[in-house]
Amino acid sequence: MSAFVISCESRTYEEISDNTPITQQVKFTADVKPIIDANCISCHSANGPAAYQPFTDYNQVKNKIDGILDRIQRANGDLGKMPQGGSLSQSQINIFIKWKADGLIEN
Structure with missing residues (x-):
């Protein structure tokens, strides 16, 4: 008889240490877009100054x-x-860097 242990991990961007390597593949919709929506879209949208x-x-x-x-x-x-x-946290910046390194995956 075998037993399998499965664990799930869910962390917010702020809970990830600035020095913790991002091991999962970074995707636009799940990882980058929430940062853009929270920090950039107020200026970089149809009605914004940018x-x-x-x-x-x-x-x-x-x-x-x-x-x-x-x-x-x-x-x-x-x-x-x-x-x-303002500034993005280093962990948020690392998400953008990893997204580019991973090939700019959409979904």
């Missing part, structure tokens, strides 16, 4: 990933640092 560069769908974010990575990794106080007036 409407000329919207981040409302997968293709828009995918096509701008290099610029996004540049902006979110700038030091506080640097010109063009995003999001304006």
